[in-house]
Amino acid sequence: MPQRPTIQDLARAAGVGTATVDRVLNGRSNVSARSRAAVAEAAERIGFVPANGALPNLSVRPVTLSFVLHKGSQDFYKGFAATIEKTCAAWPGGGVLPVIRFSPSQSPEDFTRTIRDAAKDSAAIAATAINHPSLLDLTRELMAKGTAVFPLLNDFGGQASAGYFGMDNRQVGRLAGWMMARGLRGPSRVAVFVGGGRWHGQALRDTGFREVLGREAPGLTLADTVVNLETRQLTYQATLDLLHRHPDLAGLYVAGGGMEGAIAALREARAPGAVSLIVNELTPDSRAALSDGYATMVVATPLDQLCQALIERMVTAARGKKATKTGPRIFDPQLYLPVSFEAGKRF
Secondary structure (H helix, E strand, O other), X not given: OOOOOOXXXXXXXXXXXXXXXXXXXXXXXXXXXXXXXXXXXXXXXXXXXXXXXXXXXXXXXXXXXXXXXXXXXXXXXXXXXXXHHHHHHOOOOOOEEEEEEEEOOOOXXXXXXXXXXXXXXXXXXXXXXXXXXXXXXXXXXXXHOOOEEEEEOOOOOHHHOXXXXXXXXXXXXXXXXXXXXXXXXXXXXXXXXXXXXXXXXXXXXXXXXXXXXXXXXXXXXXOOOEEOOXXXXXXXXXXXXXXXXXXXXXXXXXXXOOHHHHHHHHHHHOOOOOOEXXXXXXXXXXXXXXXXXXXXXXXXXXHHHHHHHHHHHHHHHHOOOOOOOOOOEEOOOEEEOOOOOHHHOOO
């Protein structure tokens, strides 16, 4: 009776090591799609059957997913990209390959060009982008061709997309407004920074912030919204200018990027806690500002949850025959306060 092929036989037939075969047979994720396919082909060719008789499904078609982010040098987007890669690497059964691109700028032309390039790699794309007619038109075009487009954090695709993934931005602003109102008493001034008119998600945060702050703290003066283009330097200079022109400035809400500039300006010009600062996304800068009293609260996107749900939806779309609209996925924000990291605890 011929001897049953062993793992060593399978490794030789597939041209890989026995450790790789072991990872494939046990469904671990840290195996390339090429190695997985080689093991699948060799197992069929030599008639390999594991000792327990349960050969996993090795023929699952590898899928490539495309992602377009921006500001690749910023800690938040670096962390976003790392979370995407980690989630894909740990995907059950493996075979999920992320291709991540960064738009060179926030211009409609650069976002459009980068997303269009990403569409060449996959039938499912997730992207952060501004609101602009050209991005909406591109979303419609790609969806009509069978490429699912998932807007991230800012809903640039609206009803035309396969589904928005992010937080309820108006509610994020309302949370910030409620927190600001709790900490400020008496006549004082509050200012808001947004990236610009093309980031509708930030405009919704501004709206929610003003709604709640006006109701909960009617004695406060709300300054005109400041556009910072999501840049550190512009936010830094604008914050120093606000502090100089308005000695009664008691609160700042940075609804998008550029918070590093506000933190630096406050450290330079005010004592800890003199101005209540609320920012979005937990990074080394915002965490340090919480620790030393320069930030009151950080409202963060739950990236692990978002990426898990997003990649599941993208894999389904990429392996399907056409792009379908599946509706938005809204995630509850993670709130961080100065006490959140005391004794290693997060609330």
